Amino acid sequence: MVKIDGSGNDDSLITISSLDKQYQRGTETITVLTGLNLDIGKGEFVAFMGPSGSGKTTLLNLIGGLDKPTSGNIIVDGKEITAMSGKDLAAWRARQVGFVFQMFNLIPVLTAFQNVELPLLLTGLSKKQRRAQVETAMALVGLGDRMMHYPRQLSGGQEQRVAIARAIVTDPTFLLCDEPTGDLDRDSGNEILEIVERLSSEHNKTVLMVTHDPEAAQRARAVLHLDKGILQEAAGGVS
């Protein structure tokens, strides 16, 4: 269930209330999000669309605990992340959130294996346990045979698959994908979307995806439009 009217939902995974986000550029105040309300249930696959500068990425960053709102609050799985300290938020991100970016954001000097292993270094897992989890995640994105390759030795689509493996390796509660196909050709983009779709449908991951691509958005179960910081239902409703 996805709601944007602020009426609430008892089984929401993510509840956003009266969210405002403003940036200060010199003396000018730039408003990005205004009074935004949103409820997203567990296992949902939601796409956010809208023109550039509409606040899609900012919203994703706020939900992922990468940024702090000017006002309002965000509750994820019963925890108010907007009230957490930086250190608690970092620990929360490590356990609960998987991020996939448009530019893949892999560390170039680390192999695919080492990139995927990064979030696991923060856990108490042994080397052997970490290896097993990385192998599972890499197999899930179809790159079990590319683990020792460096990012420069992989195609764009493969790099993004490594990024997805890194996002899911800790078995997070939800995935945040910021234009995951924006830097890929159509075929590679479709492969990535299929993996994301599978994570949602087969592994019951909650997925929030920002995209400019209507075809990509069609794969989501709910599509929301953001325009000038205000959330709107797409034609046909949100759920």
Added chain:
Amino acid sequence: MKYLQIILKNITRKKIRMLLTIGSFAVALFLFGVLVTINDAFFAGVEMSGADRLIVKNKTSVGMLLPYSYKEKIKQVPGVASATPCFWFSGVYKDPKNFFVKFALEDNFREIYPEYVIPEDQWQAYLQDRRGCIVGRKLADRFGFKPGDRMPLQGIFLRDPWEFTVRAIYENSKQEDDTAAMFFHYKYFNERREGFDRVVWFIVKVENPETAAQVARAIDARFANSADETLSETEYISQTRYVTMVGNISLILTVIGAVVFITLLLVTGSTMAMAVRERTGEIGVLKTVGFNDTLIMVLVLVESIVLALAGGGLGLGLAKLYTLGGDPSGGMFRLFYLSPVNIGIGLAIAAAVGAAAGIMPAFNAMRLSIVDAIRRV
């Protein structure tokens, strides 16, 4: 340990920059190693001074000699265990460049210097040969001396040639003890200068090191108002006075070292700042996946310290190799030895410079906003 691979990958990502930074530390720590060795060499005599030995010399000037007859009077002073006249002999072995110290002492050498180890048979051979001499292991290795070898010396003030035979080689009981000197019979020396019987100083062994100052005062009191009044002081004070005559060696070396390390700090600080700035996006990614600010700061700091220790270790290793090659001054230094303590101090300084150079970049990395950082990927 599990973060080590990230640190090492970051260090080695720009090979030339890594080599230049390590090279800077290596050069600086090599210089440090050599400078502290030179400093120690100047103070070697001071460090090796026995707490239970006194030097008794003429109160007016070290250039004024004391009568040999003082020896028995000194031995009568309560607290004195043994005493020997001592004369610094300035003979030249083959070439003036072959400098080493030569002392004429009486045959109670082993009582005065118990820290030097001499095999009994060699000691007996020395006692039985009027022209015999004892050389230290370092000196023996330097010129290839072995028992039975002849050692002709050309006198400087006493111009005739002097003939010696190496009868014993003394070893050090501690690594830092000096083994670069030569000792021979005072009796032979005095005969050759026709019973002149005046000495540069007396070396006095006291029964109890704690009463050394008291005994020194008693000796000076014994000769007060005589024609040759004495100045008695512990070997430590005497050696320190000698070294300070050369100048404030420590200050000069400290200033040189400080300039080198400040320059190193600026160079490495700039390198680390550049390295962190280039990785802004990656730091954003690490924070995104859950690395907290403190961990990021520690990773950058450790990277800087590891670089510093790698370069510092290399430099100190080279300095150690250099000092193992022996005294480069041709015999001016009685001891040329880079001690483990100084290697430890060098590594600690390298680590401190590495930490100081990394602290600002590490702090900036810690404060970096994730949203700003990942925009720069």
